[in-house]
Amino acid sequence: MASTPVIETSRLSKTYGSGSRQTLALDNLSMTVNRGEVFGFLGPNGAGKTTTIRLLLDLIRPSSGSARILGMDARDDSVDIRRRIGFLPAELNLWPGRTGNQIIYYMASVRGDSKGIVKHADELAEQLKLDTTKRVRDLSSGNRRKLGLVLAMMHEPELLILDEPSSGLDPLMQQTFHEMMQGYRDKGKTVFLSSHVLSEVQAICDRAGILRDGDLKAVETIDKLTNVEFRWVNVRFRDAIPDGLTAELRQSDAISQLDLNGSQATMRLLGDFDPLLRIIGQGYVEDLRVEEPSLEDIFLAFYSSEEGGR
Amino acid sequence: MTGAVFLETYKQTWKQMVYWGLGLAALGLLVVVMVPLFDMQQMKELLESFPPFILAMVGVGNDLEVFATNEGFVAIGFFGKSALVFAVYPVVMGMRITADEEDNGIMDMQLSLPVQRMRLVIEKFAAYSVSIVGLVVMIYLGMYAGVAISGIELDMARLTEVTFYLVPVMIFIMAVTMVIAAIIRRRQIALGLMTAYIIVSFMLQTIGAAAEGTIAESIGSVSFFTYYNAANIMTDGFVAAHLVGFFGLSALFLAAAVYRYERRDIGV
Structure with a gap:
């Protein structure tokens, strides 16, 4: 039998205000987060990520729909x-x-x-290099963030809900944070994190949901999200790019966003490599670099295709 | 753990209580020490020449005989004149129960803990009520020291009564502040409404006291200040029904605040 989802929302909606000032912050959100996964909730500012989290925590009440956390009703069993x-x-x-x-x-x-929890908090503070003897007003924003992580994790919860967790952390600490999240997942615990830092989601999440204007656009594994048809290609020729070659690059259906800079050409390649290789084979290629699309690219591609469809 | 919110709230408040207590105790001490410096009879004759409205404004009222006694001077000179000052502390505490933490975002962290909203409100209300008792004890000690220093004769039982009668009044003001904040949610608006309520209450009581036998007196009975008449308590003792009224209304407002707070969204 499949285990109960850790988070399960059913047509969860939230509207703020009333009358002409009514704003739909979340629209019929239905999704599940399974035990032992790190789930990323992606979206730009104002997409409804924080609203979703506040609904899950029962800080605000849904206009319609429901949510279950760890098999319990998010409203009726919120204390448990x-x-x-x-x-x-x-x-x-x-x-x-x-x-x-x-x-x-x-x-x-x-x-x-409190004894056991405080002991674990001390360990976490040491791991994050946080001085817990300082007053909050004397802590930098990064250190406040660390304190927040300690407070969230010190009782070793089954589910971590983190809203933009690594903002304000320096790169080294971000790395430590990523390792902590992976360690959490390895213990069979679940992490639900919202972020607009897509590289972070790419680095630590198993699956991600993409939210925009309160509407869940997609939920996919990170592998599937990154498995898109295009790549970024950078070609450096030994000499200036011949005019004929440039014209062929421009005419190719597989190539877009072509940027020529002296002996260098950067482009977005859709589909197979063969058409490109045939064209650039006319010149002397010194270097060829291929970059997988980042989640930022996927994000933009996703949104532009959505908007194109409207 | 039950009581953890209460303890933490109290830990965060006791220093302010001490500072407020020291200030108000010093003021009380000063008023008591000043008693022998005044010729009460001369003072009474001077006040008799004032129109009733002015007397009401300064909190003396119509019974000048009361003012001519040590007890009356202390009641009017300290408790009467400082009535608005006494109202500030419970308003500050009432705002802290929910409005301040909601406004600055701390409430999200509080309510991410396994604690019911009802428990949070009740424990914080209890902690601030205890701090009000502590404040009043400090005021009393200041006045007691004043009596010891000046050596004046004062009915200590009545002084105790009038001082500790501040507790239900201040808790009532805190409860009104809390319920307004629970309903309105926005800190600034709640604070503005509460300030207006206190000032209007004070004005109604002042006008009512100056216009006995008129409709203004009836309207004045709406003001809570009408039920905290320090001079009357000093001479006749407190009215049990008023005491019950303050505690009863406070309990009612606490229940209303909990009811509202349990059902609405937490603001940010």
Whole structure:
């Protein structure tokens, strides 16, 4: 029997305001997140990512539809759910006059078993190189983010819900964060993270959902999302590019976004390599580089195809 | 753990309570120490020449005999004149129960913990109520020290009554602030409404007291200040029904705030 999804939403919608000032923030969101996966929730600012997370946490109430977390109703069983999840908001705000240790102790006390939780928090703080004796007001934005991660993870929750988790972390810490998330997944736990940093999602997520204007456009594995038909190709010739070759590149249906710069040509290649190889074979190719499309490209391609279809 | 929110709230508040307490205790001490410096009879004669409205404005009221006593001077000079100052602390605390943390985004973190909204509101309300008791104890100690220093004769039982009667009044103000914040959600609007409520209440009570036997007196009875008349408590003791009224309304507002807060979206 398949295990119960960790997150399951059914036609979840949220509307803010009323009358002419009504805004649809989330439109009939139906999706599932399975146990043991790192699920990325992608979308530009204002897409509805934070609204979804706040609905899952029962901070706001749906206009229609429902959500189940760890098999429980997100509204009726919200206290039991929050016992088993960890949360990091996009904008972490804490009491400025309290130290990291004081906040850790308080939150551990509310969760019960404060001794064990505080011990684990100390380990996490060490891993993230965070000084928890400082007051919140004295912490840099990156260190506040680290404190937020410690607070979200210190009770070893079954599900981590992270809103833009690595914003403000330096590259080294981002790497540490990615490793922590992979470690989490290896323990069979689940991570649901929202991000507009697509490389982050690419690096750590198993699947991703793409959200725009409150509408879930797609849910795919990262491999499938990145398996698109085009690549970026950069060709460097030994000499200036002959006019005839340039004309053929421009005429090819497989090539678009051609950029010529002296002896160098950059282009977007759709489909097989053979047509390109036949054209560039007319010159002396010094170097040929192929780049897989980034998630940014996929994102843009996805949106442009959606808009083209409208 | 039950009580964790209460403890944390109290830990975050006790210093402010001490600062407020020191200030108000010093003010109380000063008023008591000043009592021997005034000739009460002369003061009474001077005040008799004032129109009733002015007397009501300065909190003396119509009974000048009361003002001519040590108890009356302390009641009017400290508790009467500082009524608006006493209202500030519970408003600040009432805003902290939900509005402040909602406004600055901390509430999202609070409510990501396994704690019911109802429990959060009740524990915070309890913690701030305890801080109000602490504040009033400090005020009382300041006045007690004033009596010891000045050596004046003062009915200490009545002084205790009038001082500790501040507790239900301040808790009531905190409860009104809390329920407005729970309904309105926006901190600035809630604060503005609460400030207006206190000022209008004060004005209604002042006008009502100055116009006995008129409709203004009836309207004045709407003001909560009408039920905190320090001079009357000093002379006749507190009215139990008023005490019950303050606590009863506070409980009602607490229930209303919890009801509303349980059902609405948390703001950011």
